[in-house]
Amino acid sequence: MFKSTKSIVGLAGAVALGLAAGTAQAEETKLRIQTHFSPETLSGQLAAEFIEDITAMSNGEIKVEMFYASAVVKSAETFDAAATGILDCDMTGGAYQTGKNPAFQFTGDLMGGYTNPYQQMAWLLHGDGYTQINALYNEHNMEFVGWWIPGPESLSSTKPIRNVDDFKNWKFRSPPGMATMVFKNMGASPIVMDFNEIFTALESGIIDGADAANLTNNVGLGLYDIAEHTNFPGFHSMPADHLACRKDIWDKMPDSHKAIMKVGMQALALKNATANEVKNAQTAKDLRAKGINLYEWSPEELGKYRDAVQKGWVEFATTPEAKALLESHISFLKDLGAMK
16 A cells, blocks of 8 residues: 555656756757847847746746847848858848848838738738748748837938928938838938948938837937937838747747747737837827927828838839738738728
């Protein structure tokens, strides 16, 4: 009925050896990740929370060396640095890679196609977003893991930006991709430059304004210390920052680590969208109190902008991959009733 002391000791030893063996077999995933955000911005702080989350959920098995403010390579070079082994993962955005294929524009920012982050995340989670994006990323030795979308961006400017006419001869920092074409068609003079060169260019007068980030992150970048004009609510752009990792690194991860990374990104997406919604509302109050001019565009002016963007979609989607992604977005927007 009762086991002998000897057999109990033996059983305990076997359990201990089993636990030790299990511990020894625990797999580690080591990742070097770069983001273009500085640690002082809200997005930088949320990226740090994401790292804490996946470390905790994996019981320390996922170990991340995080690089902020494009410390290793320039923002637009992060994707290639990950794909070639200088880094392991890219935490910037797909629109930086439009030089490879214009399809990358439609993996990050439809420039006014979606009204809010929740609509765009719905395409990813409930449309065919993951499949569509990875059909493109896998061709470049990368795996798309997830999005985090701060919400509509606000422009910063040393001149008024009240309507489409104010864009004429407006020199501004533009990200690469479709933004340069759309704004040029409206009379602006876009200058593509790295994210972390914006402040100096604005301060020195090389540019009149910038398409950089949302209201709160623009404050974190110090742009409203120089630029006294902005627009709110934002409408012109809502880029999705991504996490993408080198394909061979992703493929050899344990399934549990892959799940933690994807769920961690989905949690980050919710935190990011909701935190920015709250922060931007408070930031708008603070900026008005400091004398910054915040312009809310009329429906007529918004209509002019969106007409230009929809023409830009067709003009920009010049490859089969770009056309497939654009068609997927348009079909989903029509299903939502957000587009006719």
